[in-house]
Amino acid sequence: MKLNHKYAVLPLAISFALTGCIEVDDDSNREVAAALQAQNELLQQQNDLLNEQIDNDNQEASVTVRALVIDANSEMPVTSAMAKVLRGDDVLAEVEIVDGVLEIESLPPSSDLVIEVYSIDNSLMTRAFFLSTMSLEEGTAYRDIGLLEVSEPVDIAFSVTDSLTGEPISGLSFSGSSFSGYSISEYYDYIHTSSFNDDTGMYEITLPRHLNVELTASIDFDSDGIGDLVIDSSSFYSYTSGSLLHIRSANRLEADATLVLSERPEVEEPELPEKSISLLLLDGNGDPLEDAIFNFEDGDEVVNFEYDAENGTHNLVVPFDGGIRIEMASFVQDEVTYSSGVVSIYSRTNSRTGETSLEVSASGFSSNSYFELPDVEEFTIVLEARDVPPSSDLEFVTDFLKTDFSYEVYYSEPVMLDEAEVALTYNTYTVTPGNASNTDAIPSGTTQIDRVEVSVDVSVTSELGDIKFTVSPDEELLANTQYNYEIGSVSALSDGIEVDLNSDELTFTTPEDETVVFDINDVIVDNENFYSNGGIIVSENTAGEPNTAFERDDTALFIFPASIESLEYLTIRMFEYFEDGATRTFSRTIEVVSDGNVRTSSRIALKSALNENISREYYINYIRGTVLETGKLVYPFSTSVYIGDNTATDVNTISFTYEYLTKDGEPGVGTLTLPVQ
Numbered sequence: 260m261k262l263n264h265k266y267a268v269l270p271l272a273i274s275f276a277l278t279g280c281i282e283v284d285d286d287s288n289r290e291v292a293a294a295l296q297a298q299n300e301l302l303q304q305q306n307d308l309l310n311e312q313i314d315n316d317n318q319e320a321s322v323t324v325r326a327l328v329i330d331a332n333s334e335m336p337v338t339s340a341m342a343k344v345l346r347g348d349d350v351l352a353e354v355e356i357v358d359g360v361l362e363i364e365s366l367p368p369s370s371d372l373v374i375e376v377y378s379i380d381n382s383l384m385t386r387a388f389f390l391s392t393m394s395l396e397e398g399t400a401y402r403d404i405g406l407l408e409v410s411e412p413v414d415i416a417f418s419v420t421d422s423l424t425g426e427p428i429s430g431l432s433f434s435g436s437s438f439s440g441y442s443i444s445e446y447y448d449y450i451h452t453s454s455f456n457d458d459t460g461m462y463e464i465t466l467p468r469h470l471n472v473e474l475t476a477s478i479d480f481d482s483d484g485i486g487d488l489v490i491d492s493s494s495f496y497s498y499t500s501g502s503l504l505h506i507r508s509a510n511r512l513e514a515d516a517t518l519v520l521s522e523r524p525e526v527e528e529p530e531l532p533e534k535s536i537s538l539l540l541l542d543g544n545g546d547p548l549e550d551a552i553f554n555f556e557d558g559d560e561v562v563n564f565e566y567d568a569e570n571g572t573h574n575l576v577v578p579f580d581g582g583i584r585i586e587m588a589s590f591v592q593d594e595v596t597y598s599s600g601v602v603s604i605y606s607r608t609n610s611r612t613g614e615t616s617l618e619v620s621a622s623g624f625s626s627n628s629y630f631e632l633p634d635v636e637e638f639t640i641v642l643e644a645r646d647v648p649p650s651s652d653l654e655f656v657t658d659f660l661k662t663d664f665s666y667e668v669y670y671s672e673p674v675m676l677d678e679a680e681v682a683l684t685y686n687t688y689t690v691t692p693g694n695a696s697n698t699d700a701i702p703s704g705t706t707q708i709d710r711v712e713v714s715v716d717v718s719v720t721s722e723l724g725d726i727k728f729t730v731s732p733d734e735e736l737l738a739n740t741q742y743n744y745e746i747g748s749v750s751a752l753s754d755g756i757e758v759d760l761n762s763d764e765l766t767f768t769t770p771e772d773e774t775v776v777f778d779i780n781d782v783i784v785d786n787e788n789f790y791s792n793g794g795i796i797v798s799e800n801t802a803g804e805p806n807t808a809f810e811r812d813d814t815a816l817f818i819f820p821a822s823i824e825s826l827e828y829l830t831i832r833m834f835e836y837f838e839d840g841a842t843r844t845f846s847r848t849i850e851v852v853s854d855g856n857v858r859t860s861s862r863i864a865l866k867s868a869l870n871e872n873i874s875r876e877y878y879i880n881y882i883r884g885t886v887l888e889t890g891k892l893v894y895p896f897s898t899s900v901y902i903g904d905n906t907a908t909d910v911n912t913i914s915f916t917y918e919y920l921t922k923d924g925e926p927g928v929g930t931l932t933l934p935v936q
Contacts, residue, residue: 320395322366324402328359328376331408331469336360340383340409343375345445361407368395371443376409384412384467387449389440407439410467415509417516418461422491427460428520433474435509437467466510474506478520488520531578535637538564538573538585538602540644542595543625547571548644550592553602555585572639581606587623589647598623598645606634653751655762665731666744668763673725673752680747681730683715685740688863688879690889693801693871701874704802706867708875715742725752738772739824777822777921784913784933786813786902787884789869791936793906796886797868806868808884812903815913815935818885819851819894821861826852829919836900836913837932849896855922857894864891886936905934 328337336359344352344363352363356376366372370392377385386409393400419428433453436446451472453464466472478486479502486499494517496507504520506512540548553564553573564573564585577583582605589599600623608615615634622628626643654671661667666683689711693703701707716733730744746763750756789796789808799805823829829852835844850858862880864887865873873881882895898913905911914932921927 320368320397322368322392322400323364326361326404326407328356328361328407331410340378345373346370366392368392383409387438410469412465413468414465415512416461416463417512419518422519422521429455431476433476435472435474437470437472471508472510474509475503478504487523489523491519491521493518531580533576534579535576537639539641548592550590551587553585553587595646596649598647600624649756651751651754651756651758655760660767665729667729669727674749676749678719681719682745683717684712685742686710687713704800705872705874708879736769738769741768775822775825777825781820783818784815785818785885785936786815788813789884790904791886800868800871808869812901815898815900815902816895821892823852827855827920827922828852831915831917833915838902838911839909859894861892861894865889902935911935
């Protein structure tokens with residue numbers, strides 16, 4: 260049983276107090292009896308405190324709201340009133356307000372509420388106050404909502420008459436509000452609305468006398484967003500805005516308040532100047548295109564240009580108010596699809612000279628997209644249509660790479676696929692020295708490294724009525740090589756339109772060659788100084804010029820074969836090197852492979868002279884000046900040791916320990932000393 264720590268601080272005697280008090284024998288010693296009686300009273304007090312604490316903890320969260328209700332005119336507390344609290348249609352509380360003090364307890368938290376303040380004798384006009392209680396999980400929260408103004412009611416009457424006949428205008432509905440706070444769904448329950456008295460010809464409404472209320476009424480009888488009446492005269496502050504008639508401070512209207520209205524006069528729009536526009540639309544051969552449809556919007560009406568076969572132009576006289584937008588929909592003529600287009604024409608005035616011109620901008624055409632014309636009544640605009648490839652509903656659905664490296668692709672409908680559109684490729688590198696041929700474009704003295712794309716022969720089969728296609732390589736793929744399947748244009752049998760869907764392609768990498776075994780003895784150390792064992796490696800460049808390199812010390816590299824790709828990890832720890840007869844202690848740790856990933860990029864070996872120019876793309880990395888044969892792929896790591904070559908007379912070596920684990924789980928540990936080449 261877990262003890263509630265809120266009650267654990269009470270003395271143990273409370274467990275006894277929960278069941279009753281200690282009985283006292285009146286005939287016993289009075290002092291003992293008095294002590295026991297005092298103990299009983301203490302236990303009872305503790306019992307009462309515990310029960311009160313338990314009751315408080317069991318109470319639901321609630322909010323107490325307090326306010327001071329005042330008269331809006333005198334700004335003094337009202338002597339007597341009532342308040343009702345509603346949540347939707349539910350009445351949560353109804354309390355009496357005495358001397359203006361309003362306090363309501365046990366209201367629910369996180370609720371939108373309405374407080375109605377009113378008087379039983381109707382001396383105050385009911386007013387609604389919208390409020391939201393705060394969020395609360397337990398206990399009681401207190402909120403003071405400040406001053407709530409209320410007012411006595413007043414009956415208002417005013418006339419609205421026709422300026423021509425002097426007769427009352429009926430049929431209007433004036434409304435306004437005096438509630439306080441942000442309105443919720445009960446908004447219309449607290450709107451003050453007028454009525455029309457047929458006997459007096461006046462509008463009547465009851466409003467709070469000392470609270471400003473603005474009344475509005477719709478005067479838009481034809482629902483065009485514009486009021487159909489205008490104010491001729493008014494004995495009070497009124498105005499129109501859009502479709503509404505407004506009366507400010509309607510609660511202050513005098514007994515003889517009068518508003519005179521008249522019909523809004525029809526405004527005749529001035530006639531716009533006209534422009535006679537001719538559009539000459541040409542195809543790629545300069546021939547007019549008849550089937551295009553040009554139009555513009557004249558108000559709510561779309562007006563089309565008319566085609567003049569004799570001149571090959573699309574013509575129309577249009578009203579011009581300083582700008583016009585002419586649209587052309589996409590169309591097909593002589594089995595060629597042309598793009599949609601827009602021509603915009605605007606009048607422009609030169610601020611310096613005051614002269615006007617016409618700015619023409621066009622989009623969707625192959626011709627000039629912007630130019631200027633003189634501001635004349637008749638003009639011709641020449642446009643060259645832009646042809647676009649026809650569209651097809653054909654869609655790529657999904658694709659899969661199978662375990663035998665065949666590629667399955669699915670389309671949304673039967674298609675025609677030419678095998679020439681299917682390719683399986685991979686990239687490799689070629690090294691071409693400048694003296695390899697007299698007919699190529701590589702000059703002597705330059706070696707060029709290229710990344711070339713190699714194609715693999717494939718077979719293509721179809722199934723499911725030419726919806727599914729399978730592409731299979733005709734030869735064994737290289738290990739640990741990235742390949743790319745790509746399907747070019749296909750055409751749906753339903754429309755014959757060639758499309759390149761872009762999604763029907765797949766890139767993948769083949770697994771590593773499991774027969775390749777890493778041998779630590781394949782690692783060499785080379786300082787890239789173009790010498791080895793005292794002799795120059797390459798005596799001249801491909802132009803026949805002597806190698807300009809001289810024997811020197813340089814930073815030595817560990818050079819690892821590509822077989823380290825088969826390792827899970829490989830760590831080298833250098834501990835010494837021997838240079839010119841002296842042993843030097845040196846500590847350096849190199850993580851060559853970690854989590855199956857080689858920690859540097861591969862490089863292509865070049866056996867060349869120092870004064871050989873190397874031509875390559877920026878992303879191709881190479882290493883030269885070593886004993887490695889040209890074209891070999893290796894992974895170099897710096898030893899940070901500056902040292903010369905190992906020769907018969909000068910011993911230069913580097914010693915290290917190694918630890919590795921192959922991806923097949925075979926470990927390797929040892930110590931090795933390698934000569935610097």
